[in-house]
Amino acid sequence: xxxxxPNRPASSCPSDKIYLKQACFSRCLCDQDLVDFDLYLxxxxxxxxxxxxxxxxxxxxxxxxxxxxxxxxxxLELRAGKVKAVIKIDDVHxxxxxxxxxxxxxxxxxxxxxxxxxxxxxxxxAKEHPVGVSVxxxxxxxAYKGQSLFALCTLIHKGSSSHLWNVDLTNDDGRLISTVRVxxxxxxx
Numbered sequence: 651x652x653x654x655x656p657n658r659p660a661s662s663c664p665s666d667k668i669y670l671k672q673a674c675f676s677r678c679l680c681d682q683d684l685v686d687f688d689l690y691l692x693x694x695x696x697x698x699x700x701x702x703x704x705x706x707x708x709x710x711x712x713x714x715x716x717x718x719x720x721x722x723x724x725x726l727e728l729r730a731g732k733v734k735a736v737i738k739i740d741d742v743h744x745x746x747x748x749x750x751x752x753x754x755x756x757x758x759x760x761x762x763x764x765x766x767x768x769x770x771x772x773x774x775x776a777k778e779h780p781v782g783v784s785v786x787x788x789x790x791x792x793a794y795k796g797q798s799l800f801a802l803c804t805l806i807h808k809g810s811s812s813h814l815w816n817v818d819l820t821n822d823d824g825r826l827i828s829t830v831r832v833x834x835x836x837x838x839x
Contacts, residue, residue: 684728684772692771693718693764721761725768731805733769737761739797753793758828759785762817765803766832770813773805780813780834787830793821811836 720742727734737743737757744751763785770780793799800820807814817830 692768733803751795762830766815770834783835784833789828793827
């Protein structure tokens with residue numbers, strides 16, 4: 651498999667590489683069968699063409715202040731059973747310490763649960779929806795404001811009523827910052 655080039659347009663993409671059609675996620679590499687996957691729906695819970703007022707979710711929550719928006723996730727790869735993404739650690743992701751702003755553990759958990767939710771949504775059939783039921787993480791090292799936080803979310807178990815994911819978070823140097831397990835229940839109907 652060739653390496654991912656985020657600047658390469660989809661038209662010059664090798665046949666085994668597909669980019670999501672949605673403009674805001676056009677850098678995300680995905681499997682052929684996921685090219686029509688609605689990443690916007692997976693993240694915000696409403697279709698990107700209707701069902702909400704301009705700039706607001708249908709429940710009235712302002713998308714500019716919701717948690718997923720604040721994480722500012724850049725999805726790099728979406729495949730059945732695997733998601734890769736990155737965030738640039740900024741003030742909103744940190745807590746203040748005497749040594750300066752460090753990554754807040756809650757940011758790591760929210761990032762991991764969001765990726766596992768998107769990954770489960772990609773595996774769900776019509777009329778199925780994942781909901782998080784368990785998130786457990788171990789924070790192994792500090793990450794600092796200004797660094798990138800890379801995530802690799804991989805499927806451990808795919809059952810008919812639940813999915814289990816492992817999410818490893820690493821910094822720019824590849825150092826493991828956190829490892830997180832996420833269980834999603836699959837709601838039918």
